[in-house]
Each structure stands twice: as structure tokens, then as C-alpha cells.
Amino acid sequence: MEKKLEKIKKHVTECINCELSKTRTNSVPGKGNFKSDVIFVGEAPGKNEDMKGEPFIGIAGKKLSIALENVGITREQVYITNIVKCRPPKNRVPTEIERNTCKNYLKKEIEIIKPKIICILGNTAFNSLLDGKEIIKFRGKLVKKDNQLYFLTIHPAATIYNQKLTTVLKKDIKKLFKLVTEVKDKKEIKIDIEYTS
Ligand code: SF4
Numbered sequence: 001m002e003k004k005l006e007k008i009k010k011h012v013t014e015c016i017n018c019e020l021s022k023t024r025t026n027s028v029p030g031k032g033n034f035k036s037d038v039i040f041v042g043e044a045p046g047k048n049e050d051m052k053g054e055p056f057i058g059i060a061g062k063k064l065s066i067a068l069e070n071v072g073i074t075r076e077q078v079y080i081t082n083i084v085k086c087r088p089p090k091n092r093v094p095t096e097i098e099r100n101t102c103k104n105y106l107k108k109e110i111e112i113i114k115p116k117i118i119c120i121l122g123n124t125a126f127n128s129l130l131d132g133k134e135i136i137k138f139r140g141k142l143v144k145k146d147n148q149l150y151f152l153t154i155h156p157a158a159t160i161y162n163q164k165l166t167t168v169l170k171k172d173i174k175k176l177f178k179l180v181t182e183v184k185d186k187k188e189i190k191i192d193i194e195y196t197s
Contacts, residue, residue, distance in 0.1 A: 020086035026053035030081025122155025
């Protein structure tokens with residue numbers, strides 16, 4: 001399992017499949033525990049991530065870590081990745097072409113890790129993975145699509161200047177791990193939205 005992820009990491013590091021390869025400093029493969037029950041999926045690397053080649057290490061990453069620590073989980077216990085693995089210039093939203101070109105890497109990460117729940121962080125991941133819009137209206141909900149569970153919450157970057165949203169993120173992360181425990185204990189869980197393809 002670990003070897004397969006290492007292979008993806010190598011491909012991501014060397015990838016020149018889209019225009020973002022021309023402007024990045026480093027590509028940013030997913031990182032974390034390959035046995036994690038949860039994969040967190042954000043939008044794209046930012047400036048700090050681009051410099052270091054690691055996901056969620058800037059202020060938004062710190063916000064996520066705090067929300068995780070609040071429920072006794074460390075960053076090392078989970079797996080964190082993004083929809084696109086290279087930083088879009090000036091942190092613009094990745095285009096549909098960039099997202100589609102990069103999506104195979106995420107697909108493989110999910111296939112290898114087989115998370116109990118994929119936690120969608122923010123609008124771009126919501127749109128890319130579930131064709132959704134306005135995550136603020138749907139946050140806190142559990143979604144099932146093609147036999148995979150997804151949990152929806154805001155992007156940690158949204159909490160940087162907004163204390164109310166910090167509370168929202170913490171509340172959602174708490175609910176997420178409660179759901180993970182229930183799934184593992186094979187308890188009956190309430191699916192809020194079910195997609196049929
Ligand atoms: S964003 Fe994805 S597809 Fe584009 S160059 Fe980076 S790794 Fe390759």
C-alpha cells in the first residue's frame with residue numbers, strides 16, 4: 001500500500017501534464033497515514049505548500065490541525081491531499097481542465113487508502129467530487145455516492161478571519177469523527193444526501 005502511494009508521489013513530483021507545472025515551485029502530493037479512515041481533500045496548494053512541497057502547512061493547515069487536535073486527532077493520523085497537486089498562480093481557483101487533468105492522482109489515492117469517509121474541504125473539492133455548489137449550505141452533511149461516504153465541511157482557509165467559521169469547522173470535524181466511529185462499529189448511520197449514478 002505504502003509503495004503504491006510512493007509511486008503516485010513520484011509521478012506527481014515529476015508531472016507536467018497541465019499548465020500549472022510551468023508556474024509551480026514544487027508539486028504537492030498527498031501526505032499522511034495510508035491506513036487512515038479519513039482522507040481530507042482541499043482545493044490546491046498555496047504559497048507555503050508550493051515552497052515546501054507539502055500539503056496544508058500554511059495558516060489554513062494550522063486551522064485544520066487545531067480542529068483535529070480538538071478531537072484528539074493528530075495530522076499524522078490522517079491523510080491530507082488536494083484536488084490539484086500544483087499551486088495555481090496567485091492562488092486562483094484551478095480551472096476545470098486543470099482539475100480534470102489532475103483527478104486521476106486523487107482517484108488512485110482513494111483506491112489505495114479506501115477511506116471510510118472522504119472529508120471534502122470547501123467549494124472546489126465539493127464541485128469536483130460531487131458536482132456541488134455553496135458548501136456553506138450543505139456543510140455538516142453526510143453524502144453517499146457510488147458506495148463511498150463523503151462528509152462536507154468548509155475549507156479551513158475560510159476560518160482565518162472568521163471566528164464563527166472556526167467554531168463551525170471544529171463542530172464539523174467533531175461530527176466527522178463521531179461518524180467514523182459509528183461506521184467502524186457498523187452502527188446504522190443517517191445519510192443526508194444519496195447520489196445515484
Ligand atoms: S496540477 Fe496535477 S496534472 Fe497539473 S502538473 Fe500538477 S500534478 Fe500534473
